[in-house]
Amino acid sequence: MELHSPCSRVIAVYIHSPKVPSFLHWTEKQCADALFRVRWPDGYRCPRCQSADYSIIRTRRLPLYECAACRKQCSVISGTVMERSRTPLSKWFTAISLISYRYVSALFLSRVIGVTYKTAWLMLHKIRDAMTAAVEGELLTGLVRLELCIANGYAIPSHEGLNKTEHPFIIGASVNEGGEPEQIRIAPDRGGETYMSKITPVGAMRFIERYVDPSARVDLNVDDWGRTGALSVKQVGWSIESSMRLYHGTVSAKHVHYYLQEGAYRYNTVRSGAEVRTALMRLVGFRSAPDRRSIVGRPVPPKPDWTWNPYINVHKMILKLRELATHLKQGRSIA
Numbered sequence: 001m002e003l004h005s006p007c008s009r010v011i012a013v014y015i016h017s018p019k020v021p022s023f024l025h026w027t028e029k030q031c032a033d034a035l036f037r038v039r040w041p042d043g044y045r046c047p048r049c050q051s052a053d054y055s056i057i058r059t060r061r062l063p064l065y066e067c068a069a070c071r072k073q074c075s076v077i078s079g080t081v082m083e084r085s086r087t088p089l090s091k092w093f094t095a096i097s098l099i100s101y102r103y104v105s106a107l108f109l110s111r112v113i114g115v116t117y118k119t120a121w122l123m124l125h126k127i128r129d130a131m132t133a134a135v136e137g138e139l140l141t142g143l144v145r146l147e148l149c150i151a152n153g154y155a156i157p158s159h160e161g162l163n164k165t166e167h168p169f170i171i172g173a174s175v176n177e178g179g180e181p182e183q184i185r186i187a188p189d190r191g192g193e194t195y196m197s198k199i200t201p202v203g204a205m206r207f208i209e210r211y212v213d214p215s216a217r218v219d220l221n222v223d224d225w226g227r228t229g230a231l232s233v234k235q236v237g238w239s240i241e242s243s244m245r246l247y248h249g250t251v252s253a254k255h256v257h258y259y260l261q262e263g264a265y266r267y268n269t270v271r272s273g274a275e276v277r278t279a280l281m282r283l284v285g286f287r288s289a290p291d292r293r294s295i296v297g298r299p300v301p302p303k304p305d306w307t308w309n310p311y312i313n314v315h316k317m318i319l320k321l322r323e324l325a326t327h328l329k330q331g332r333s334i335a
Contacts, residue, residue, distance in 0.1 A: 032062050080288065081285075087119060091113040099124065100277035105247055141216050142174045142182075144219065146230065147233040148198065149237035150166050153166055167251075181267075183268050184236055195304075222325045253303065
């Protein structure tokens, strides 16, 4: 593969790094066989009737598996992120390998695997959608702490509270005995959940109800300034946000949720002891993805309002948050 760009040397070094294997030299048959083993490690099973008897139709680019019992035909990419895609599997596998280790821009991917920017953008968003769905299916357990971070953050604060592109988000984590986050969940503010660099009582309860297991113990630990003080959790949020900004610059409000969940997926997978590329390959092999129209047509969420309002009693808000923290130490039931 020839790379024609000013950064071709950087791309060549990165793609041939031992840490990030390239599949561009694989044939379509090798990729199809590998994906078959990912989807059906114990042998093919019909998705409709679970029969193990089948025949293979080899007249297409990818083989079709026809069930001997119900006659349902199934391709190796049916029901996966790669469904309905004409992009070779070797390029999909390389994209999955790259995004397993860090954020990847569509421009970078298009140059590496030799596709258009539009195709690379869609591939990454489909993979990212699967990562988001995997993260959202998990609840935090054990000892849970919350913190506030800001995506697309500015060094200089705005007189209106938030700059136009800034997106505050709550990050929660299950922490171990040493206070280190083992599993995280991220929830961008959709309105009323944060205010002036503080998590509001409403925001804390919404996060807990959606993302924390009822058996977990939530430790807010709110100080006199309304800060939760979970530095180790905040550092994880900072790391994800800074990496996202490094490789993508400013992310739009429409898609920022999915970029943040991508970082959360990688963090959770690494902390679980699994190999991210292997886990992600299994994930995309068992989960379908939205089409381009659905991704482009995502609604733009409302922007949080941090505009200074003299009618908002910040001191009262902090007192309510501390009261909530006290209740949570005694149990999840809030009067």
